[in-house]
Amino acid sequence: MINDFIYLDHAASTPVDPAVLDAMMPFFSEKYGNPSGLHAQGRATKQAIVAARRTIAEIFHCHPTEIIFTSGGSEADNMAIRGAAWAQKLAGKGSHIITSPIEHPAVSKTVDQLCAVHGFEQTVVPVDEFGRVNPADVRAAIRPDTVLITIMAANNEVGTLQPIAEIGEIARERGIPFHSDSVQAVGTLDLDVRTLPVDMLALSAHKFYGPKGVGVLYLRKGTPFVPHSTGGGHEEGRRPGTENVPYIVGLAKALSLAVENRVESVARMAQLRDMLIDGVLNGISGAHLTGHPTERLPHNASFVFENCDAGALLMHLDMHNIGAASGSACATGNPEPSKVLTAMGTPRELALGALRLTLGKHTTSAQIERVLAVLPSVVESVRSVYTIQK
């Protein structure tokens, strides 16, 4: 059944590419030494890590020591925010953080905890109806004690791209470290830290056909940083723990493949995405696109449907072998509207009918056609129940 499945939840996770798995395989049972080991087995894995780090550094155009391997995007976000915030606070620079209302919980909950537990303060700058931050608002929010700005590169729910180059310029002008959660952006956007004024970038391999459980924090040289976790001297004392050699090798391979095929793959996905968006907006009454109409991720098509329950919609789509996601945490019986949509000014009753369809490199036009054939009646039947319940 899983083979007939139309998987449109690539923003949540992607399958490991066979070439990535091939690259990883020797490092499970053959080359298994701890990279710290002073013997042939240790050298074999250490060399693999050095090569992976160099590959990644070349892609971002940074120095290999600016690449820190983590267990994923959430850890990278936590490390970046906590690392910079604490370093600044301990240096007496202040404790004020600027962020946005549409951040991933790995960012927002981390800033919240720093404020609730550790005496930091935050300013949450608004977003417009498309979910976009205005750089002028960031500039206006800066205080003498601002120690960190954290704004994502692209939103995970509605796909809106943020003006991180402009925000980064403002941050740099004022000497404030700038972190950007780039988990959704890496693989489709071209991020070159020579020109992009970002000091910290978090990314996660499983968003671009690598394995789940490995990520990277790009940490620009000179950025204030206190290690979030401590232990052995791995990653130059910035992130402890025996290196996950197969996944590090896999991340480098997956990133290389993504970059290699980026232009073609992005064009292909954007075309299918537009076909999907047009089909939904034209074929279903009371359907609205969420996020920015043009400044959005090439694989993200997200909507709200009037008078529609997102949870029921997902269940019905699943019964039709279509895997999708909602903007809201609708897994529980008592759904809350998405924080992102709420920040964009979407009314509650609309936000409860959110649907996110995210395409991947294996998505076909036949699959999109099938979704467009099925979705109108699915929305209709969910609506009929929804209306009765009300």
Next chain:
Amino acid sequence: MINDFIYLDHAASTPVDPAVLDAMMPFFSEKYGNPSGLHAQGRATKQAIVAARRTIAEIFHCHPTEIIFTSGGSEADNMAIRGAAWAQKLAGKGSHIITSPIEHPAVSKTVDQLCAVHGFEQTVVPVDEFGRVNPADVRAAIRPDTVLITIMAANNEVGTLQPIAEIGEIARERGIPFHSDSVQAVGTLDLDVRTLPVDMLALSAHKFYGPKGVGVLYLRKGTPFVPHSTGGGHEEGRRPGTENVPYIVGLAKALSLAVENRVESVARMAQLRDMLIDGVLNGISGAHLTGHPTERLPHNASFVFENCDAGALLMHLDMHNIGAASGSACATGNPEPSKVLTAMGTPRELALGALRLTLGKHTTSAQIERVLAVLPSVVESVRSVYTIQK
């Protein structure tokens, strides 16, 4: 060459067991959904995690919600220590931590950072010549503001087992959370949290033939805990990030295999270890066993050699296709004696000649014989250079 290699560094890492790799394989490219996904792909991986958690909980005789998946032992140690210490401090209980001088850096550096940066205090209780903590010293170190005791289950360098049951009884009597880094112990020791008075246990899959980059924190229900990292609601809000499904499945499988074969495997390794220890002590002059003569891990044979440089020893052994480790961080040009050996009272010049040989389930008596045939001449040739340099 790697096939002829006599690998005696199992305390550093182990190869992934083929049965473990088999269990992991479907979760890379076939069942790849994010476990939070509300569709067939998400359910497939969610079910796998639920099953893995239950398997592990049954082995430790705890409730599945007491099992938190992490990216390894270092993260589990950080989460336990920081999580409990902060929760206690924020509750106004105090900020005094009791630990030992022979902890893994994931513990000692974490306590050090809490003290240096966050205003905690520590008492480091001594160890005896065998590297063992005296529970009476722990009892004497307790203050009214003691909020955490952290003492490892078995030492990674010299293999000495700690009296964690007795220490746990004292902690429980006084209502103080007790964490034990069990990274080296899990797989060979039987840890049953129904009877063992430990509140937090850290373990890492790659020490028992699972993959590198996944671990568990056992967190007893009711233990004070503030999340170390924040984000999505994974692991009941205690550890964020998309679950590393293949490795979680692999960890459960590896632990099951370890438990299944434990008695036989431990007996076999202990016999070979004793053969190795006897051979070294009888065959090489100026050789001394480090760690406890009987209360030690069944696969650990660790020594110091008089007038011998550990780094040179490892290099020579590697040239003979033998992979071993030293107690000291001898990778650099300026070796420091092991902190563990120093705490045990081993003189500096002896500690600089440390060798750790750790056996595994594939270690054969022929391999031990080969090591015993090679080691005396290796030590001799290293000594000749060492003496000239002095």
